[in-house]
Amino acid sequence: MxxxxxxxxxxxxxxxxxxxxxxxxxxxxxxxxxxxxxxxxxxxxxxxxxxxxxxxxxxxxxxxxxGAWRTWEGLAGQPLIEWTTGLMAGPRGSPFVAACQRLSRKPAALLRGDAIHPLTRGYIAMPYEWDVFRQEDAGVIAxxxxxxxxxxxxxxxxxxxxxxxxxxxxxxxxxxxxxxxxxxxxxxxxxxxxxxxxxxxxxxxKLAVKRRVVGWFETSEPKLLPVICADNEVGVFGMPAPRGFYKLGLHAIGGATDPDNVREPDEADATLLSEQAVTLLPKHNPKPVRMQRCLYTVTPxxxxxxxxxxxxxxxxxxxxxxxxxxxxxxxxxxxxxxxxxxxxxxxxxxxxxxxxxxxxxxxxxx
Ligand SMILES: Cc1cc2nc3c(=O)[nH]c(=O)nc-3n(C[C@H](O)[C@H](O)[C@H](O)COP(=O)(O)OP(=O)(O)OC[C@H]3O[C@@H](n4cnc5c(N)ncnc54)[C@H](O)[C@@H]3O)c2cc1C
Missing domain, CATH: 3.50.50.60 (FAD/NAD(P)-binding domain)
Known part of the structure; x- marks a missing residue:
């Protein structure tokens, strides 16, 4: 055809x-x-x-x-996914965290947020009041x-x-x-x-086009840190990035945009990302060294x-x-x-x- x-x-x-x-x-x-x-x-x-x-x-x-990712990796001759584990987190009672736990094949107990600090050698921190589900089958895609x-x-x-x-x-x-x-x-x-x-x-x-910005933060941690998906008011997410960086983005922040005319990242974006980095990424410089904009196309x-x-x-x-x-x-x-x-x-x-x-x-x- x-x-x-x-x-x-x-x-x-x-x-x-x-x-x-x-x-x-x-x-x-x-x-x-x-x-x-x-x-x-x-x-x-x-x-x-x-x-x-x-x-x-x-x-x-x-x-x-x-399974199909493994086929692609074979054809590409390189790994395309690194399995880092993940921290699915949110304020106590978060429906998202509960769903991650319920759907998991290894439904471990939820942790309090402050348990994350020792587990990540102090590189990631979360508030005590948060629920956290450690998801083993999470990682980063290249x-x-x-x-x-x-x-x-x-x-x-x-x-x-x-x-x-x-x-x-x-x-x-x-x-x-x-x-x-x-x-x-x-x-x-x-x-x-x-x-x-x-x-x-x-x-x-049915399709709203939204501007989103991600920022890269320098990390001195040589081991790969887990990915983060948080169900907080800004929907912060984070993942290790190549060459000594950890990347943060805000799932729920950023207005509607025309895809042909998207504002480049600016100081206001850096401030919003830094506010999350200060709390979540102790031992990191909270000023992003680089930012990039991206489009979400979201349905209701x-x-x-x-x-x-x-x-x-x-x-x-x-x-x-x-x-x-x-x-x-x-x-x-x-x-x-x-x-x-x-x-x-x-x-x-x-x-x-x-x-x-x-x-x-x-x-x-x-
Ligand atoms: C900041 C950010 C973080 C994300 N994080 C994750 C994540 O951690 N995990 C995850 O699973 N997903 C994540 N996503 C979502 C994921 O990246 C998207 O779902 C996916 O990339 C969508 O791909 P797409 O091909 O539908 O759209 P696009 O990549 O936008 O592709 C559409 C293409 O169509 C082309 N096009 C448009 N109009 C025309 C035309 N008239 N003629 C010819 N070409 C045209 C465009 O130029 C574009 O290249 C993230 C997205 C963003 C923005």
Whole structure:
């Protein structure tokens, strides 16, 4: 089948690679250069959690993804995930922390926040009043290395990847306008992240595009620290980053933005991040040495949207909604293949019909 994939962030790359491997004639289109930093998928690291507190469907997806990540690592010839363990935390009674504990295959007791300090040799601290669940099956994904791997691998499997190829909005059927040229396909999969609402306006009301900023803090700890996902008022998350840094971001802070006009990180962002670093990262300099901005594309309940267009059943919106999508990347290609073949897995069914099968999240963590 002749398939167009619109947008080559992590979702579009995974889908292009997998569909080409399955024998489809795949053309992937990306408006920017390879490895650009304007969407949601750039940066050195992302958090991996095999037991996401977001619910059973996401746990099933993450476990499915784990095997596929190992295949990707074999093909890439390098590790793409480092298993560091994780600290899922939040004020006492946090539903997110309770869900992590409930869904875990090793449901250990919750800890009080101050128990973390000795466990991390004083490099991470949390308030006594917080609940903490130590999640063993968590780690960090080498995000840019994964994108670079897929940019090499997808063409090896036959996908034709076109960069600096902007698809004109709106998409209304199977004919796309690409830099002024019209081309027709048998199916179109729209993986355009923050731009999805522009390309498929029928979904715009369900997709809010938000600016987020992450900051890197110098660490003198030579061992890898655990990742952090906290259900506090700013939704702070943290992870080790290469070359002696620990990275923090704020899941719940940052306003709506136009994806074509995003404000660069500034002093106000540094102050917000530093406030979290002072508490969470003793023994670190609380001033970020570097910051980067990124886009979240969020639905009202923070679940993914995977849905055919009302205008054409062979046009699919595939939005790995940006708060927490990277870890599932290898499964995106598999789910696109299921959709084309008309044989959805339980996970795809659940994500395509969220009302019936998955809960409101509202507190999703990266
Ligand atoms: C700060 C931050 C931290 C995160 N942390 C984590 C984490 O720890 N763990 C985790 O699992 N997930 C995390 N995520 C979420 C994860 O990164 C996203 O879910 C994922 O990257 C979304 O990928 P995407 O391919 O859907 O979107 P994108 O990467 O934005 O890709 C969309 C692409 O479409 C292209 N495009 C748009 N319009 C057009 C057009 N008209 N023509 C051609 N191309 C077009 C864009 O240029 C872009 O390259 C984080 C996200 C952010 C922003």
């Amino acid at each position: 002749k398939v167009a994939v619109v947008g080559l962030g992590i979702a579009g790359l995974s889908i292009s690679a997998r569909l080409a491997l399955a024998g489809h004639d795949v053309s992937g289109f990306e408006q920017f250069e390879p490895m650009h930093e304007f969407g949601s998928s750039h940066g050195d690291t992302r958090i991996m959690r095999l037991t996401p507190g977001e619910g059973e469907t996401y746990v099933a997806l993450a476990r499915r993804a784990a 995000a840019d290395a994964t994108r670079a791997f897929l940019l090499r691998q997808a063409p090896r499997w036959g996908a034709k990847l076109h960069h600096k190829a902007r698809i004109e909005a709106p998409i209304e059927g199977l004919t796309l306008n690409i830099n002024g040229e019209a081309r027709s396909f048998d199916a179109v999969i729209v993986t355009s992240g923050g731009w999805a609402g522009k390309l498929l306006p029928e979904f715009a009301g 309940d923070e679940n993914f949207i995977i849905a055919p267009s009302a205008k054409h059943e062979r046009v699919l919106l595939f939005s790995a909604c940006s708060g927490h999508g990277f870890k599932y990347a290898p499964v995106f290609g598999e789910m696109a293949q299921e959709w084309l073949a008309g044989v959805p897995s339980r996970e795809l069914e659940a994500l395509m019909h969220p009302g019936a099968n998955i809960n409101r999240l509202g507190a999703a963590k990266t």
